[in-house]
Amino acid sequence: QQQVKQSPQSLIVQKGGIPIINCAYENTAFDYFPWYQQFPGKGPALLIAIRPDVSEKKEGRFTISFNKSAKQFSLHIMDSQPGDSATYFCAATRDVFGNEKLTFGTGTRLTIIP
């Protein structure tokens, strides 16, 4: 019940395309769903996050769509650029304040080709 399932494992998209990464969870106690972006040799960095009371959140070219009834959420990257090439992790936690542990998905390695 603590798992977060993420797909696909890897994704290759042409520049300007819209990569979509999907995640699903079981634990209804999860209350905060962040996405992390990780470049090689770096730690994960918080990219965007959503709470279950909204169905969509946009920050720049990044959008999270959230389906509470299906217990699924996804990350969309608009007008993708080669600089977006990184590994993306979805996560879930019970606490919006960052004081509870994160349960991570398995990661998606995204490559944006010019």
Add this chain to the structure above:
Amino acid sequence: DARVTQTPRHKVTEMGQEVTMRCQPILGHNTVFWYRQTMMQGLELLAYFRNRAPLDDSGMPKDRFSAEMPDATLATLKIQPSEPRDSAVYFCASGLGEGVGQYFGPGTRLTVT
């Protein structure tokens, strides 16, 4: 520019040796996490502290791993004795407490031969 710092950034050691990794959380953050990242297992939580008290260390092999917070500015993760299967990147993160999640350090890449 506040950030989580970790030392050392890289460590190569022989099996059986003791390894100590250090983390300085962002000043004012009251929650500190230790994660381990491997290709096979992804990101796993090892332990975390709130106000320096351990809250959950269920992800840690307790016979060889130990985590402490001697003070609010320092968290340590120790492995004794180290084994080749401990080879991984170890991340420290600290909780901001203002609704924006956790900040990760740059990691310590550990190789045990």
